[in-house]
Amino acid sequence: MEIKSLKISFSEEDRAWITDRIDECLATGQLSQGKFVMEFEEELKKYLNVKQAIAVNSGTGAIDLVMKILDVNNKDVLVPTNTFLATAVGVKFSGGNVKLVDIDPKTLSVSLKSLKERVTKNTAGVIIVHIGGIVTPEIEDIREWCDRNGLWLFEDAAHAIGSSFHGKFAGTFGIAGSFSLFATKVITSAEGGAIVTNDDELAEKIKLFRNHGKPKPWDTYHTSLGSNYRMHEITAIIALSQLRKLDKIIQERDRIANMYTEKIKQHLPELELILPEDRSNWYKYTAMLPNEIDREVVKSRLKEKNINLQGEVYGIPLHKQPIAEMLDSYKNFEVADNVCSRHICLPIYQGLTDSEINYVVEELAKVIAELKK
Numbered sequence: 001m002e003i004k005s006l007k008i009s010f011s012e013e014d015r016a017w018i019t020d021r022i023d024e025c026l027a028t029g030q031l032s033q034g035k036f037v038m039e040f041e042e043e044l045k046k047y048l049n050v051k052q053a054i055a056v057n058s059g060t061g062a063i064d065l066v067m068k069i070l071d072v073n074n075k076d077v078l079v080p081t082n083t084f085l086a087t088a089v090g091v092k093f094s095g096g097n098v099k100l101v102d103i104d105p106k107t108l109s110v111s112l113k114s115l116k117e118r119v120t121k122n123t124a125g126v127i128i129v130h131i132g133g134i135v136t137p138e139i140e141d142i143r144e145w146c147d148r149n150g151l152w153l154f155e156d157a158a159h160a161i162g163s164s165f166h167g168k169f170a171g172t173f174g175i176a177g178s179f180s181l182f183a184t185k186v187i188t189s190a191e192g193g194a195i196v197t198n199d200d201e202l203a204e205k206i207k208l209f210r211n212h213g214k215p216k217p218w219d220t221y222h223t224s225l226g227s228n229y230r231m232h233e234i235t236a237i238i239a240l241s242q243l244r245k246l247d248k249i250i251q252e253r254d255r256i257a258n259m260y261t262e263k264i265k266q267h268l269p270e271l272e273l274i275l276p277e278d279r280s281n282w283y284k285y286t287a288m289l290p291n292e293i294d295r296e297v298v299k300s301r302l303k304e305k306n307i308n309l310q311g312e313v314y315g316i317p318l319h320k321q322p323i324a325e326m327l328d329s330y331k332n333f334e335v336a337d338n339v340c341s342r343h344i345c346l347p348i349y350q351g352l353t354d355s356e357i358n359y360v361v362e363e364l365a366k367v368i369a370e371l372k373k
């Protein structure tokens with residue numbers, strides 16, 4: 001038995017559905033800005049209960065685009081230190097100053113307390129990342145604090161499509177939210193992304209910028225500056241198929257996650273679990289190793305037993321990356337330093353069997369017991 005950290009699978013039925021429609025596009029020649037992108041946007045809007053959805057070429061593109069529109073030039077933007085580089089680079093490439101923020105050990109998200117430590121008079125807004133698919137229970141308080149202080153809240157919800165808190169979906173709490181449909185995410189179109197917002201005016205600006213400032217997609221008539229962040233039809237077909245499966249996919253991940261939780265509580269109580277208070281899409285199943293245990297040793301011992309642990313969120317926080325100085329010279333991240341080096345993410349993907357889940361927990365328990373001797 002070999003257990004990978006991640007497995008991407010499409011059912012035979014889904015593959016047939018997708019290839020039929022790709023064939024239709026190839027036959028008609030409608031490859032861009034056609035009905036599938038529109039359909040994907042309509043269904044995403046309905047699913048998330050949000051006024052506007054704009055399909056784009058990637059999660060990175062989504063962040064870049066929104067930062068350009070929000071005009072962060074010379075402003076400070078608060079960004080978690082445990083995120084993917086794209087969250088911070090979107091700010092940087094639009095001329096903003098990245099201010100990295102420490103995290104909450106219970107949710108791995110920024111906390112209100114950590115945001116207050118780094119806010120300045122020059123701060124324009126906050127980017128929150130729902131790490132591993134968990135929306136922090138502090139989300140409403142963070143939003144209110146932003147409102148009171150004239151700051152926007154933007155959600156890089158690349159991990160969290162379908163996650164929610166108190167009935168509201170990730171991506172819909174602040175001024176706008178972005179998603180990634182990259183190959184490793186909970187739903188994927190190979191590459192791709194989306195922006196959602198309840199602000200019609202902001203949505204119009206985003207749509208214009210996505211397609212070279214052209215109000216009519218096929219007319220070369222530019223009413224504003226813009227660039228190319230478009231999603232194409234073939235991507236949209238895959239995205240649409242996946243979006244329609246999202247609830248099923250989350251249900252399946254729920255089954256796996258709940259089984260992990262039950263088994264770990266039984267056999268490995270020294271593992272501290274990072275669990276959601278409300279609906280998570282379980283992009284990751286995250287746990288903290290005991291302080292004295294070296295993660296790299298655990299990973300290599302498990303690898304010998306054909307269990308692959310990979311894809312921490314994140315193993316090296318931005319302030320410890322080789323590019324750290326280009327983002328922010330601040331270095332005081334007590335929680336992130338501990339959490340980033342100490343957590344593991346267990347394999348979670350469609351089709352992971354009960355016996356495989358049992359095997360992972362049993363072997364992990366053995367490795368930890370050996371290392372504690």
Ligand SMILES: *Cc1c(COP(=O)(O)O)cnc(C)c1O
Nearest residue numbers: 058059060084086158180181182
């Ligand atoms: C994946 C990811 C992105 C980038 O999305 P792409 O679609 O790969 O460009 C941005 N932010 C976070 C937190 C991500 O996990």
